[in-house]
Amino acid sequence: MVSLRTPARGGLERGGILRHTTKLVALAATVALVVAGCAKKEEPGGAAASDELCADKSGAGPKIGLAYDIGGRGDKSFNDLAAAGVKKALDDLDATCEEAEAAQEEPDSAKEERLRTLAEAGFNPIIGVGFVYTEEVVKVAKEYPDVKFAVVDGFGEGPNVTNLVFSVEQGSFLVGVAAGLKTKTKKVGFIGGVRGPIIDPFAAGYKAGVAAVDPAITVDMKWLSDKGDAKAFANPAGGKTAATALYDAGSDVVFHASGLSGGGLFDVAATKPDGTWAIGVDADQYQTATPEQQKRILTSSLKKVDVAVFDYVKAFKDGTTKAGFDLYDIKRDGVGYSTSGGHLDDVSSKIDEYKAKLVSGELTAPSKL
The missing domain is CATH 3.40.50.2300 (Response regulator)
Incomplete structure (x- = not known):
C-alpha cells in the first residue's frame, strides 16, 4: 500500500x-x-x-x-x-x-x-x-x-x-458504506499512517462512504506519525494502541490504511466480541489473517x-x-471491496448499489479530506 x-x-x-x-x-x-x-x-x-x-x-x-x-x-x-x-x-x-x-x-x-x-x-x-x-x-x-x-x-x-x-478513494468509499451499514454504535474509526496525498484519499473516501449511509455516524481518525516513516507504516504496536483507543471510545468498525501497522488493528479486533469489526487494505487481508482475526475482518478495500x-x-x-x-x-475493476468470510452477505446488495452509482458517475468519491 x-x-x-x-x-x-x-x-x-x-x-x-x-x-x-x-x-x-x-x-x-x-x-x-x-x-x-x-x-x-x-x-x-x-x-x-x-x-x-x-x-x-x-x-x-x-x-x-x-x-x-x-x-x-x-x-x-x-x-x-x-x-x-x-x-x-x-x-x-x-x-x-x-x-x-x-x-x-x-x-x-x-x-x-x-x-x-x-x-x-x-x-x-x-x-x-x-x-x-x-x-x-x-x-x-x-x-x-x-x-x-x-x-x-x-x-x-x-x-x-x-x-x-x-482511484483508492473509490474502494475506500465502498468499505465506508459497509461500515455505515454494519455499525451499531453509530461510531466508526480510521487508522492512517500519516496525513498527506498517499493516505488522505483512503480516509476521504471512507468518510464519504459512511456519510452516504448515514451522515449522523461519527468517523474518528487516528494518525500514527507526522511523517512517512516506520512509525507510520511498520508499527504494529502503534496500530494496536490506536485501535484500542478507537474501540474503547465506541467505534465498532475500524478501517486502516497503515501498511504493516494494520497488523496491530487485527490483533486487537480478534479480542473483541461479536459485532466488532476491522477492515483491511489493498489486498484481501482476510486471506492472510489468523482464524481468530478472520472472525473480525469485515472486508478489505482492494487495490488491484x-x-x-x-x-x-x-x-x-x-x-x-x-x-x-x-x-x-x-x-x-481496478479497485473494490472484498467479501471473504461472508460477513457482508446481509448488506452486499446495498453496497453494490453504491458501486453502480460510482461506476455511472452518479456518485463521486472524494480524494481529499
Whole structure:
C-alpha cells in the first residue's frame, strides 16, 4: 500500500485524465521492517516467499524485472500483489522474471543501480513497485530508451515510462458504506499512517462512504506519525494502541490504511466480541489473517496491483504499452471491496448499489479530506 516518496496530489487530477505533473513534493521516508535475520516471509495464502517465483528461466515470453518496495515479497499486501501479477504473467504469457528488493535506509543511488542491473541483464519490461522508484525510473529510462518501465503508483514522465495508478478513494468509499451499514454504535474509526496525498484519499473516501449511509455516524481518525516513516507504516504496536483507543471510545468498525501497522488493528479486533469489526487494505487481508482475526475482518478495500501488473506485461507482449498514466478505477475493476468470510452477505446488495452509482458517475468519491 505504502510508497515512500510522496508526490503532490494536485499534480494527479482524476476525472478520466491524469494531468501533467508539474511539481513533485518529496517526503523522505524509510519503512523499517522487523524481520528476524533472513527468515522466509509469507506470501498470500501462507506460502513461504523464496526464489521460487522466478526460478524457471525457460519461458520464451517477456523477461520481467521486478524491483520491490522495502519489505519485498511476503508483506501480505502491496509487494505481494505485484508478485501475484508477475506470477500470472509467468503462467499465461510464458514470461520469466528476476526479483530485486530495496534495502532499509538505502540511498537513491542504490535504486538506480538496481534498475540498471536489471536493464543491463536484458530484462524488459522493468517494473518498480511504489512511488519510491519514480525519480530513479525516469533517470534510468533515459539511459535505456529501448526498455519499457512501469512504476506502481508512479508519477514519472518519459516516452518509455508508464505509471500504474489507482482511484483508492473509490474502494475506500465502498468499505465506508459497509461500515455505515454494519455499525451499531453509530461510531466508526480510521487508522492512517500519516496525513498527506498517499493516505488522505483512503480516509476521504471512507468518510464519504459512511456519510452516504448515514451522515449522523461519527468517523474518528487516528494518525500514527507526522511523517512517512516506520512509525507510520511498520508499527504494529502503534496500530494496536490506536485501535484500542478507537474501540474503547465506541467505534465498532475500524478501517486502516497503515501498511504493516494494520497488523496491530487485527490483533486487537480478534479480542473483541461479536459485532466488532476491522477492515483491511489493498489486498484481501482476510486471506492472510489468523482464524481468530478472520472472525473480525469485515472486508478489505482492494487495490488491484496484481491486475495492473499483469495487464502491463500483456500490453508489453502485445506491443501496446503507452507512456503516461494508466488509471485503474472502479470502472476498470481496478479497485473494490472484498467479501471473504461472508460477513457482508446481509448488506452486499446495498453496497453494490453504491458501486453502480460510482461506476455511472452518479456518485463521486472524494480524494481529499
